[in-house]
Each structure stands twice: as C-alpha cells, then as structure tokens.
Amino acid sequence: MLSTLRSIVQEVNGARDLQEALEIIVSGVQRAMGTEVCSVYLLDPDSNRYILMATEGLYKEAVGRVSLAHSEGLIGLVGSREEPINLEDATAHPRYRYFPETGEERFRSFLGVPIIHHRRVLGVLVVQQRESSRCFDEGEEAFLVTISAQLAGVIAHSEATGAISGLSLTGQETHDISFKGVAGAPGVAIGQGVVVYPPADxxxxxxxxxxxxxxxxxxxxxxxxxxxxxxxxxxxxxxxxxxxxxxxxxxxxxxxxxxxxxxxxxxxxxxxxxxxxxxxxxxxxxxxxxxxxxxxxxxxxxxxxxxxxxxxxxxxxxxxDHQALNYPEKTVLVSDELTPAMLGEVPRGQLVGLVSVRGSSNSHVAILARAMGVPTVMGMIDMPVNQLDGRELIVDGFEGQIYASPSADLRSFYQEICEEEAALFRGLEELRDKPCVTTDGVRVSLLVNTGLMTDVVRSLSHGAEGIGLYRTEVPFMINERFPSEQEQREYYREQLEAFAPSDVTMRTLDIGGDKALTYFPISEENPFLGWRGIRVTLDHPEIFLVQVRAMLKASEGLNNLRIMLPMISNVSEVEESLHLIYRVYHEVREEGYDIHMPKVGVMIEIPAAVYQVRELSNRVDFLSVGSNDLTQYLLAVDRNNPRVASLYHSFHPAVLQALVKVVDDAHAVGTPVSICGELAGDPGGAVLLMAMGYDALSMNAANLPKVKSVIRSIDSLWARKLLDDVLDLDSPHVIRSCVDLALRDAGFGRYLRPGRSLSESTTN
Structure with a gap:
C-alpha cells in the first residue's frame, strides 16, 4: 500500500491542473482498492455545495452537474461530521440521497472520508461497491484516510490555482481570492504583482x-x-x-x-x-x-x-534569457523566497508591497521591509505563485492576508484604509517632540527597535526617545563573512551618534532559530530550542569579545551604550557574559579609550527567566522582556508557521500574567524593566503594559505615534481598571475584544488595527 500511495501522490503532484489531479486520484484509488466506484466531491466555497468533480464507475456525464447542499445526503454527512462513514447498505441510511443521473443505485456498500486541509473541509473522497454484503474493512478505511490526508494539500493548491485565474469550481467568475500567511510588515498596499523566480529552480x-x-x-x-x-x-x-x-x-x-x-x-x-x-x-x-x-x-x-x-x-x-523584468509604478514583489537583492532591483519609489511563500516575520527581508515601511506578507503556503504575475494584488500586512483580482468594493475598502493611515500619521506629527505622559502624570518612555540606518531616520522623525533594541545581527546578515571589529564599530557608532545623548540598547549577536548566517550555518532539527542567542556566542567567545570591544570603542565620547544579553535561561550565563564584558572593558581602557562601563541587562524571553527575575536582577542593571519569543515559548507555538500562527496570541492570559510577574518582581528589587515586541507597539497592548508598570516600551517606529497619542490621552487609573478587568478573563480573543471595545468607547477606535468589514467571498 505504501508503494501504491507514493505512486498516486507522485502522479498527482505532476498533474497540470485540478481536474487532471482528481482524475488521477479516482482511477488510482479504484485500482488500488479493487472497488467498482471511486469519486471525489469538492465543496465549492461560493455556493457552499458539494460538486461531483471526478469519478470512475459512475456515469461520466454526471461530473460537474450533480451537486449537494452542504449538509445534504451521505456526502454532506461525511463533511459535517469530519470523519469517515462506512456502510454495508447506503440505501438504507436515512441520509441517503439518490441521483439517477449518476447510476449509483447499483452500488450498495459506501465508504466516504473527508478531505481536510488546515481545518477546512475541501471535499469528500468516496468508494462504492455493488455487493451489499461487503463492508470495507479497517485496512481499506485507513488507506483511504491516508490518501485523503496526503492529497489534501495538493488539492488545496490546485483549487487555489484555478480560483486565482478567476473561475470557481462551477465555472463562475470569482473575485477577492484570499490567501492567509504571516504578517511580515504592517500596512496595506495595492499594486501589480511581479513574480521573481529563483535561478535554476x-x-x-x-x-x-x-x-x-x-x-x-x-x-x-x-x-x-x-x-x-x-x-x-x-x-x-x-x-x-x-x-x-x-x-x-x-x-x-x-x-x-x-x-x-x-x-x-x-x-x-x-x-x-x-x-x-x-x-x-x-x-x-x-x-x-x-x-x-x-x-x-x-x-x-x-x-x-x-x-x-x-x-x-x-x-x-x-x-x-536577457529579458529584463518590467516593474510597474506600484510593484508588489512576489517570490517563492524573497531576498534583499530582489528588493534592490526594483526602481526607487515603485515598491509598494512584498509577498513571499517562504520566510517569517523575523527573516531578513521582513526586517528590511519594516525598516522601509513596505507592507509584507510571508509564509504564503498553498499560494500558486506562478499565477500572480501581472495581477492586481492587495497586500494586508496587518492581518497577513493577500487578495488577488479584487472586486471594486474590496479595492475601495482597502484604498480607504490606506488614505486613513496616511491622514492619521500626518495628524500625529505634532506629537513628535512631546513627552509620553498620561493625563495624571505617569511617564513612560517610548523607544524603538532598529537594525538599519533607515530605521533610525524613521525613528527620529516619529519622536523616539532612544533605542530599546538594536538588532546587531543585521550587519552580520548583510555580510558574506563575519564583519571585522572596525566594520562593527562603524555600524554601532552610527546608531549611538544618531540618538546621543539618549540611550541605545544593543543586543549581542542573536543568531540561530530563524535567523541564519549563510557563512555560519546551524543545522538543527529543532532550532528554536537549540543553539541560538547567548548560547552561540558563549561557545564562540572570539565572536562575543570582538563584538563587545567594537561596541565599547564606538561609545567613546558618547557614553550612551547599554548592552543586552539575549536568550538567557540561567544565572551562570549572565555571570560568564559579565566576566567577558568586564575583561574587554579593562582591555579597551588600557588601550587608551576614555569610556564608561555601560549598563548591562538581560532579555526575559524564556519561561525559565520569568521565574528567576529577582536572581537575574541582582546581577544586572536592567531587564527587557522580549514579548515575541516569550509568547512563542509560553504557548509552544512557532508564530512564523502559518499552520499554527492562529494559536499565537499576545493577549493570552498566561502571557499577560507572566508579564505582570516580571515587572512586579523586577520593581520589588529596584530594577527597571522595559519590553520590546509586537505587544508594545499595539495601542491596546501598550495601555496594558503601561498599567502593569513597565518603565519603557520599545516598538517599530511606525507604531510609535499611535501609542504616544493614546497614552497621552488617558489616565493611569483608567488603564489599571482595564488591566484588572482583563486579568480575570480566560480567553485571549475575549481579552482582545474587551481592550478594543474600551479603546473605542474612549474615542481611540481610529488607532486600532484596521478590521475588515467586508467578508471574504472566497478563501483558499
């Protein structure tokens, strides 16, 4: 059976279109199981009806003509129950529905299994037999379930390819074809797709x-x-x-x-x-x-x-093939895997959006996109890239969604969002030089996360008070080798000078997980729980010492450097790191550099660190919560994986309770604590964090004006009351809704992430 299964899957993968794939499935399964009938019914998302799409054994003229309502007949029962149904005599079942045009009255035995992809029922795979005494055995049922599971992704991709060409399963014209991915960079873009193909693939x-x-x-x-x-x-x-x-x-x-x-x-x-x-x-x-x-x-x-x-x-x-790509005035760049070089090929001012099948919100391209302010969606599994070239696309970087061939209504809806976003930022410019303080005098510092000089320019124009997280891995990622001490020193000096005298917090090299260096490959089965962050640099002190030396020399005359250690899971890692930092400090001083010892802090992004806040605080000057990784580890969800991204939620009760514990324990021993991550840049999340007592919030520069406007317009008592209310709730979705409702009632609805009031007419 394994050999048969492999053969069918390989043939289906080579099919030119959905119809050919389905015909291969029904003929292959019929032969493998020795049945008289094998048929595939697919659920048409437009009509919400099951349509007979391919068959071996029933009358061929019934294909495309026979359809059943969503809950009609045995097909509808298999789909609604989402489990196999195995009957000796289908005609005796109360849900049996007879279609004379199929000729199925000759067949009594029935086995139907659902075709499910990412929780969505795509259709039903059915085998039938003439003898009423035959009941398909457990092995046959297991084989059909295995076939269904193996083919679900192929069918989903083929179905999407057909849908994106503008035709539904019934041949009707479709619009607003939607694909779900992972939000890479916020914003909305409307433009024309330009597909870039990797070489020799x-x-x-x-x-x-x-x-x-x-x-x-x-x-x-x-x-x-x-x-x-x-x-x-x-x-x-x-x-x-x-x-x-x-x-x-x-x-x-x-x-x-x-x-x-x-x-x-x-x-x-x-x-x-x-x-x-x-x-x-x-x-x-x-x-x-x-x-x-x-x-x-x-x-x-x-x-x-x-x-x-x-x-x-x-x-x-x-x-x-020397034919150059033609980049329209509003280019949405699409690729199986985008690279920084591809971005650089687009003429200045013409790149409005990015779409990548592979990659994550932490990939180099996503970091670049956020720095450039280009709306981006990553991780677009099942998306037929080849079909997007030249098509009008809408990129929703807030929700991680793209639309192909949008209708006039959907285009108008998103165009309005674009205009509202632009108008909102124009209206917030007057807040740039004003402090972030509540109406009753509670002060909170608003910092930015940076990685490139383009981040710095945007950050200063939006009124950032300093850098809460400088990702030092970015200079390492754009090189083809480890940057020298002098090269690193120049990168760091640019950041320190741009924000002087405000503090610049530099995170030591944080590679591993989903941040790879081509010249220092790390191959692991489970990279997020593997060799990453401080674990790598302590194992390679030659990298750590050079980096710290470059940081310290870059700070001469400015003295606004703070050093932060990533991925700390125990006290010994901090002690070893401090030993190396102090050693470099004394060596640099002996070389004649007039520098001050920078403050050193750790990132709280591993659950173990949450429960060692007091012990860590006794050894460092400050703490900073990395809310993205902390959420990921607390919930055991890879937020860059589209299959489980819906389970990742920054407003999860466990996450909020952990954040409260961190700030309470840190302040109990007099240690300041900040937070960087998506939650800090969300107006609702920022209100809760301010109410918890966080001293500083660090975020992408684009989110800073909204957060400042909201915090300057509320009082801390109102925020603490909201925090108390949501800490009693047990659902992240209810918490999110509660926070959004409170902000809307307070007049801040325009600052919330745009929500679609139009339903998706087609989802693939």
Whole structure:
C-alpha cells in the first residue's frame, strides 16, 4: 500500500491542473482498492455545495452537474461530521440521497472520508461497491484516510490555482481570492504583482505560451550544447582520479542529452507552443516521476541525475534569457523566497508591497521591509505563485492576508484604509517632540527597535526617545563573512551618534532559530530550542569579545551604550557574559579609550527567566522582556508557521500574567524593566503594559505615534481598571475584544488595527 500511495501522490503532484489531479486520484484509488466506484466531491466555497468533480464507475456525464447542499445526503454527512462513514447498505441510511443521473443505485456498500486541509473541509473522497454484503474493512478505511490526508494539500493548491485565474469550481467568475500567511510588515498596499523566480529552480518555472517556437528551439539547442561541453570538460579533468565505472556516469549524462533522448521530448513540447524553460520542466518532472516509481533502488536513484541535468540546462537557458523584468509604478514583489537583492532591483519609489511563500516575520527581508515601511506578507503556503504575475494584488500586512483580482468594493475598502493611515500619521506629527505622559502624570518612555540606518531616520522623525533594541545581527546578515571589529564599530557608532545623548540598547549577536548566517550555518532539527542567542556566542567567545570591544570603542565620547544579553535561561550565563564584558572593558581602557562601563541587562524571553527575575536582577542593571519569543515559548507555538500562527496570541492570559510577574518582581528589587515586541507597539497592548508598570516600551517606529497619542490621552487609573478587568478573563480573543471595545468607547477606535468589514467571498 505504501508503494501504491507514493505512486498516486507522485502522479498527482505532476498533474497540470485540478481536474487532471482528481482524475488521477479516482482511477488510482479504484485500482488500488479493487472497488467498482471511486469519486471525489469538492465543496465549492461560493455556493457552499458539494460538486461531483471526478469519478470512475459512475456515469461520466454526471461530473460537474450533480451537486449537494452542504449538509445534504451521505456526502454532506461525511463533511459535517469530519470523519469517515462506512456502510454495508447506503440505501438504507436515512441520509441517503439518490441521483439517477449518476447510476449509483447499483452500488450498495459506501465508504466516504473527508478531505481536510488546515481545518477546512475541501471535499469528500468516496468508494462504492455493488455487493451489499461487503463492508470495507479497517485496512481499506485507513488507506483511504491516508490518501485523503496526503492529497489534501495538493488539492488545496490546485483549487487555489484555478480560483486565482478567476473561475470557481462551477465555472463562475470569482473575485477577492484570499490567501492567509504571516504578517511580515504592517500596512496595506495595492499594486501589480511581479513574480521573481529563483535561478535554476525547475519547480518554480511557470508554464508560458510563446509566439516564436523557432527562437525557443534555438535557445534550447544552445543550452544542450553548452551542458554537453561542460560535462565533457569535467569528465576529462577528473578522468585520472576515477575508476572506469565512475567515469561511465558521465557517459550516462551525455546519452540522456542525445538528440533522440530528453532533448527530443523537450523540442516536441516547444513545437506545441510552450517556452523552452517550461517545456524542460515538464519533461524533467515526467522523467523524475517515472524513475521514482521504479522498484529497483539503483534506478530510483537515477531521478537525482535527471534533476541535476535539468538544473544545468535551466541555468544555461536562464543565462540566455536577457529579458529584463518590467516593474510597474506600484510593484508588489512576489517570490517563492524573497531576498534583499530582489528588493534592490526594483526602481526607487515603485515598491509598494512584498509577498513571499517562504520566510517569517523575523527573516531578513521582513526586517528590511519594516525598516522601509513596505507592507509584507510571508509564509504564503498553498499560494500558486506562478499565477500572480501581472495581477492586481492587495497586500494586508496587518492581518497577513493577500487578495488577488479584487472586486471594486474590496479595492475601495482597502484604498480607504490606506488614505486613513496616511491622514492619521500626518495628524500625529505634532506629537513628535512631546513627552509620553498620561493625563495624571505617569511617564513612560517610548523607544524603538532598529537594525538599519533607515530605521533610525524613521525613528527620529516619529519622536523616539532612544533605542530599546538594536538588532546587531543585521550587519552580520548583510555580510558574506563575519564583519571585522572596525566594520562593527562603524555600524554601532552610527546608531549611538544618531540618538546621543539618549540611550541605545544593543543586543549581542542573536543568531540561530530563524535567523541564519549563510557563512555560519546551524543545522538543527529543532532550532528554536537549540543553539541560538547567548548560547552561540558563549561557545564562540572570539565572536562575543570582538563584538563587545567594537561596541565599547564606538561609545567613546558618547557614553550612551547599554548592552543586552539575549536568550538567557540561567544565572551562570549572565555571570560568564559579565566576566567577558568586564575583561574587554579593562582591555579597551588600557588601550587608551576614555569610556564608561555601560549598563548591562538581560532579555526575559524564556519561561525559565520569568521565574528567576529577582536572581537575574541582582546581577544586572536592567531587564527587557522580549514579548515575541516569550509568547512563542509560553504557548509552544512557532508564530512564523502559518499552520499554527492562529494559536499565537499576545493577549493570552498566561502571557499577560507572566508579564505582570516580571515587572512586579523586577520593581520589588529596584530594577527597571522595559519590553520590546509586537505587544508594545499595539495601542491596546501598550495601555496594558503601561498599567502593569513597565518603565519603557520599545516598538517599530511606525507604531510609535499611535501609542504616544493614546497614552497621552488617558489616565493611569483608567488603564489599571482595564488591566484588572482583563486579568480575570480566560480567553485571549475575549481579552482582545474587551481592550478594543474600551479603546473605542474612549474615542481611540481610529488607532486600532484596521478590521475588515467586508467578508471574504472566497478563501483558499
């Protein structure tokens, strides 16, 4: 069964469209289970009806014509119950619904399983048998459930590809196709999609019709000639080092490039109107599927050779494709995985939004996007990237959502949000130089999180009082090697000078988890619980000492440096770090630098640290809560994973109670405590944090004016009453609603994250 399952999944993955995928499923399952009937019913989100989309055994003319209401018949029962239903005699069941056009009256036995993807029922997979005495056994039921689970993602992706082209399952025109991801940078953008494909990635090559097949043939023949020459040169160079049987591998490559082999099939597809890169992708994928389904292990492994050969040919084809990308005036850049270099290719002023299939809110591109003020959505699983090129897109960086082919109503709705956001910030400019103090005199410092000089410019223009978190890993990420002491010193001096005499809190290198350095790879099965933050730098004191030395030298004459240690989980890590910092301090002083010993603090972002606040406070000068990671670890939710991102909630009761404990324990021993993270930049979250007693809130510069306006307009007693009320609640969603309602009642509704009043007409 495992071999059969693998074969079906591979065939489905190679299908050109949803209909072909469904036909492969029903024919493959029918053969594998030896049943007379296998059918797939998909739930059309527009009509909320199950439609017979493919069948083997029922009358073919019923496909696309037979449909059932959401809860109608046995199909509706399987979908609503979200579990398999196995019947010996389906006709005797009270929910049985007879459709004469299908011819299913001949079949009595019935087994239906739901097709579910990310909690959404996509449809129902059904097998039927003529004999009423046959009941499908447990093994058959388990196989069908396994098939359904394996194929759900493929079906979702295929369904999305069809929907984004503007057609629903019923063939009706659709608009407002929505895809859910992870919010990377806040804001709303409306523009035209420009898809950028990674080099030499066959899977990312789109299908594209061409008007000049002769030109494509010539390009492909040039690529074949170039690859043949490359392989022959490599074979000659390595010949003295290889045995004859190893040299034969090069002969295999060359035989595959023979005019009558792989190139001939590619040329046939080009003749049918496909461009060279798309034709190559189709043929290589067909070859790979063929080899991977073979029983012989040696032959199965030849699929790797086919892929390698395909990538070599594609690389040469892409070198010959000199057609420059056309960037419209409002470009929404889309890619399987965006890189900083891709951002730099877009002409200045034309980049309005970013969409990436991979990546997270903490990835380098997301950090750059926030610094540039470009609305961004990451982690767009199931999104058919190839279909977005040239389409009008709406990027909702608040909710982590994008819309393709928006209707006039939806476009107007989001355009209004854009205009309101712009007007709101214009109205808040007058607060830039005013202190953040409540109406009854409670003062709270508003700081910013930075990583690049572009952050600093925005921060100063928005009235930041200092830097609460400077991410020193950013200079490391934009280099191709570890930056030297002098290079680091220049980066740090820029930040310190820009904000002097205000404090600048620099976090020591925090890599690992989802922040990787290409030149210092960390490969782990569970990186968030692995080698990251202070754990890496204490294991590599040569990195830590150079960084601290650069920080201290950069602070000469300014003395506004504060050093913060990330990912602290126990006291010994602090003591070891302090020993190294003091050592560097004395060495730098001996070199003749006139510097002061900076204040040193730790980040509270691991649950263990929450319960050691007093012990940590006895050793450092300040504490700063990293609310993003603390929330992630408290809830055991990777907030960058779209599959579980809905479980990540900064207003979770456990998170709020932990935040209260941290500030109470810190203040009990006289240690100041700040907080940086998404919660601090949320007006409602900022009110609760101020009420808890946090001395400073650090956030992205874009959020600072809103937070300052709200805090300057309330009194602390009102805020503490709101905090007391929500601490008695047990649901993060109820807490969020309670806080939003309180702000709206107080006249601050315009500062809340924009909420959609339009329902999504289609969700994929």
């Amino acid at each position: 066959l899977d990312a090559v789109p299908d594209k019709a061409v008007d000049d097949p002769d030109a494509e043939r010539e390009l492909f023949l040039q690529a074949v000639g170039a690859v043949r020459e490359d392989i022959q040169l490599v074979a000659e160079r390595l010949a003295p080092q290889l045995r004859p049987e190893e040299q034969a591998l090069f002969e295999v490559y060359l035989r595959m490039l023979d005019d009558n082999a792989l190139p001939a099939e590619v040329m046939n597809r080009i003749a049918d109107g496909q461009w060279a890169q798309g034709a190559l992708k189709q043929v290589v994928q067909q070859y790979v599927r063929h080899f991977e389904m073979m029983g012989d292990l040696y032959l199965r492994e030849r699929a790797v050779d086919i892929r390698d050969l395909g990538r070599r040919l594609l690389s040469h084809l892409q070198e010959g």
